Amino acid sequence: MKPIHPSQTSCSNGLITDMNVTPMVDVMLVLLVIFMITAPLMFRYQPLDLPKEALEATQSDASMMTLSITADGALFVDGIKMSEDDFVSLMSAKGAESTFSGVRIMADTSLPYGRLLHVMRLLQAAGITKMTFVSAPNAP
Secondary structure: OOOOOHHHOOOOOOOOOOOOOHHHHHHHHHHHHHHHHHOHHHOOOOOOOOOEOOOOOOOOOOOOEEEEEOOOOOEEEOOEEEOHHHHHHHHHHHHHOOOOOOEEEEEOOOOOHHHHHHHHHHHHHOOOOOEEEOOEOOOO
């Protein structure tokens, strides 16, 4: 079998009809780098002083909602600040869904214990029974 040279293509006017994929690969690599840099910026977490406990790591479920409670008691659901009334209505709607897997709670260490219990009572009233607490890794 005889190798085909660019000058011996099937086109009669001598043009090279092979597709050059190098520019396409360059564009795809640039897009990959852009997405790798911007993807972590899409997660909005509130700065919290989490308790440091040496607990066994568990698998993170992507379908769980993240509830952040700051030191002053403000509620953030997946990074969005909510009033208590909006929080109760959202959690009631989520608790009624059969595919909802639960809430991941991130509470500041200086949050009063009574406020945390009040929020947990609101979650239970909304029909949410699966709650997971998040702690900071590498306890001293």
